[in-house]
Amino acid sequence: MQQTQQDFSLEDLKLIIREAVTTLDTSQQRMTSVPPGSRLQNLQSAVHSIDAPVVHRPTPLERQMREWTRFISGDVKTLDKAAIRYLCWVPEIAIDGRFLAYIVSSGTAPNRRCLAGLVRSCHCRWENLLSESGCVSIVRGLIKNYNGSNQVLLKWQTNPDAVLSKSAPLILAERLIHSGKSLRFFVDEWQLEAHSPFFQKVVEIAAARCRDQLNRLPEDVLILLFRDLLPWPGWKLSAFKKEIGALILHRPMNGKVQEILQRFILHYEKLGDPRLPINRIKWAEVPRQATDLFIQWLLHENPFAFPEHVYQQGRGWFWRQKTSGLAPLSFEREEWRRPG
8 A cells, every 4th residue: 555644654653753852852951051040030020029019109090189189279270181081080070160160261172081071970960960050051062062973972962951951851761761762772872871860860750751651651661661760770769669659559550550560569679578577678668558559459369368477397487478479570671780
């Protein structure tokens, strides 16, 4: 049979092995002839630096905060562009009249990121802005003068009342309801800070608007209410319990909506069945009238659903609850996380 390139004779294999051994011997000689320290210079440097004193270098934000302190104390008369870019994202400074006045007087044209920081800062301090409407007017003027191509900034530019006005939360709440979009998509579309007092107001108003027309809500808005608005993690607990109470007491309410609301409450971790002792504290801030009515709903559905105090050998006394038989809502809820 004719020998191919993959076929080797015994002599060929011996020659290959001999060359490999010779190469290994040569490599070993070269390694042993070099001082160990020169072969591990990086590791040696790292070991020596372990006990070295730590040099603290302030973060960029720390440096800009120091520059701001020097500016308001009069030690410096100007702020560099890097400081302005950072400070636009610090709410307590960004809506300070002295900071905004400097931006205007210096002739600086804020870029997209600066303007986004200013709007976010306004939304983060929304509860304190009613008496500082001059700051909001300045930020609106800066957005009006924006000459870039960023789509979100252009959206803000053509809809200033929806972003920075006393009625902005109401305007956005109504747009959300009529958009047919999920809460997460709407936040991304408008580039809103989802954990700000401003957006909290948007959610509260949107939930109240849905409640006002509860029996006439389209399917997608009903889903928006129970999948996105009510489970939104940014609710103040007292406001959330107040809204739940208002929903229970809303009249008229058709059977379909009542069943959905009942399922939501029974399977929502912040509420649950109010008859169970473990859940009573969760219902403390819900109006008593609403709690009593909700219990009547449960009794009408299953009059034998009250918890029983029973004894079981090996377990002792415990509360046993007969479930209502209502399965959890099948809406796929969105996960909300703070930006890292």
